[in-house]
Amino acid sequence: MKVGLIGVGLMGHGIARNVLGRGGLPLSFLDHPGNQPVDEILERGGTALNTPAEVAAASDVIILCVTGSPQVEAILTGNDGVIAGLRPGSVVVDCSTALPQSTLRMAEAVKAAGGDYLDAPMTRTAKHAHDGTLNLLAGGDAEVLEKVRPVLASFTEAVEHVGPLGTGHRLKLLHNYVSVGFMTLLAEAAAQAADAGVDARRFVDILANGGGASVALDRMAPFITDNDREGLPFFVSNALKDIDYYRMMSEQAGAQKTIADGVHAAISAAVESGHGQAYVPELTRIFRRTEDN
The missing domain is CATH 1.10.1040.10 (N-(1-d-carboxylethyl)-l-norvaline Dehydrogenase; domain 2)
Structure with a gap:
């Protein structure tokens, strides 16, 4: 599966390096001034793209790792947002810390565009992200979660299905x-x-x-x-x-x-x-x- 990542911060940087390294999966990411230095990600084969729509168009799984609900909503629904470039059958995995009610609204918008949605926030620290041993609390359809488990396994120690959409957040x-x-x-x-x-x-x-x-x-x-x-x-x-x-x-x-x-x-x-x-x-x-x- 082709992976897209939006948010190469303290946690996202570790996710990116493990998707490429341990997972051996192709990765594109949003080029953004808020990113951590991405030299290692580029050296491992990551591709920087200019808009969330471009990341979505290049990906089967789009991982969001940003600050909170306003950022998630803007990335998904804004001009050149993820939904604008979403491929049918793609899965958005929101690893951010967000409000459950916003999560449900964003999931509906993604489903209307032909995709699926999981809220899968992280526990543990940036060191665990670097080491590929994060834990995820995944809310959403169990079949969708199983579909993307190989991707999530590349940067986690445990992924727990905790219930329907919104439960993870x-x-x-x-x-x-x-x-x-x-x-x-x-x-x-x-x-x-x-x-x-x-x-x-x-x-x-x-x-x-x-x-x-x-x-x-x-x-x-x-x-x-x-x-x-x-x-x-x-x-x-x-x-x-x-x-x-x-x-x-x-x-x-x-x-x-x-x-x-x-x-x-x-x-x-x-x-x-x-x-x-x-x-x-x-x-x-x-x-x-x-x-x-």
Whole structure:
């Protein structure tokens, strides 16, 4: 199968290199200023194209790996968008983090153009993308998923069919709310510990040997102890977007979101003070009484 990729960012770059390398599949991608450097992708045989429509016209499977719902909608339905170039029987696989209601609308638009749609957001990090060990939460028709599994296998460790269309994105927002919520809480506690003169390694060890043990702690610990932010290269502004999406989804469902509102307030303050491009582990520093401590 011929693969198209739109969004060669931190995650998409790893997807591209594994589709070409481990999968041995032909790949075209959208040439875009927001891409990571694509020298390796071109060297492995990837082809840069100028519009989403051109990518769609060259592909049996089109993978979207962009920021969120507005970007997905523009890429699919805009002038020279994916739908304009879609080949009958092609499959759009949306690996972005998006709103379930938008996902259902976009799936209908793709189906009307003769294609199929899966929402398959990613869990794990950019390192897992580079290593080809991402996990996907796939919503949509099971037969469509089986059709594209050989493509998805090239950059994943596990692909779980979680239900009908929209379920993947709903579960991703639930997952990211819990994950970002844990890390925001942890950063606030670590900031207070540092302001009080608590030894950072002792703080981490106490949590790790008790009720604070978690993947969130594992990812935050390198910054708490050694100011190493690279364990989680995830922008604070993207964390805020995910929490915003979760709150929107909760409002649409009539669900409680009291704690989510608190997480939103904490991260919003960090973004508003100019820290949107910091990585999430750096909230530990941003939340301190004075950042130069």
